[in-house]
C-alpha cells in the first residue's frame with residue numbers, strides 16, 4: 122500500500138504516519154525527518170536545507186525529488202510505504218507519479234488531514250521533539266510520562282527551530298500557496314481521502330484505518 126499524507130504543518134501527518142507504518146508494517150518516509158537528520162549530522166544537504174527550513178520556506182524541488190525517488194526504490198519499500206511531507210508542490214507530485222509509472226506502480230491513497238489554521242499555532246507551540254530518536258509529543262495532547270524526557274529512548278525533548286510562532290505563520294502561508302493545490306491534483310486522480318484532524322489522535326487514526334482497511 123502506497124500512501125501520501127497531506128495536510129498543513131502541524132496537522133498531525135507525522136503522528137498518523139508513524140501509526141500507519143506500525144500497523145501495516147511499511148516504512149515511514151518523512152522528508153522533514155531526513156532533512157533534520159542531515160542537519161544534525163552536518164552534511165552538505167543538511168546545510169543547504171537548513172537555510173530554507175529556518176525561514177519556513179520549502180527546500181527547492183531538486184534537493185528533494187531524487188532523494189525520495191531513490192528511497193522508494195529500496196527493497197524495504199516493495200510492499201508499500203507512507204510518505205509524510207512529500208510531495209509538497211505540483212512538480213514534486215508529477216515527478217513522483219512519473220517515477221512510479223516507470224516502475225509500473227502508482228500511489229494508492231492521498232490522505233488529507235484537515236485542521237483549520239486557528240488550531241495550528243497552538244499545536245506547534247506545544248510540540249516537543251526528541252533530539253535522539255525524533256519521536257514527537259505535545260505538552261497537552263500527547264504528554265510524556267516524565268516532563269522533557271522521551272518515553273521511547275530517554276533522550277531530551279526540544280521545541281523545533283521552525284516551530285516559533287512567526288515561522289509557523291510563514292509555513293502556513295507557504296502551505297496554502299504551494300502545497301494546498303495538491304488537494305485538487307489528487308482529487309482529480311481519484312485517490313484523495315479526507316479525515317478530520319481536529320479529533321483526538323486515536324480517533325483520527327480510526328478514521329484512517331476505515332479508509333485503508335484492517
Ligand code: AP5
Pocket residue numbers: 128129130131132133134135136137152153154156173174177178179180181182185205206207208209213244245247248249257258259260262263283292318319320321322325
Ligand atoms: P516537515 O517536518 O514535513 O514539517 P511540516 O509539514 O510543517 O509538518 P510538521 O512536522 O510540522 O507537522 P505534522 O503534520 O507532521 O504534525 P505532527 O504529527 O508533528 O517539514 C519541515 C520543513 O522541511 C519544511 O518547512 C520545509 O522547509 C522542509 N521540507 C520537508 N519536506 C519537504 C518537501 N517535500 N519539499 C520541500 N521542502 C520540504 O503534530 C503536530 C503536534 O500536534 C504534535 O505535538 C502532536 O503531538 C500534536 N497532535 C497531532 N495530532 C493531534 C491531534 N489529533 N490532537 C491534538 N494534538 C495532536
Ligand code: ZN
Pocket residue numbers: 251252253254255256271272273274275276
Ligand atoms: Zn527519543
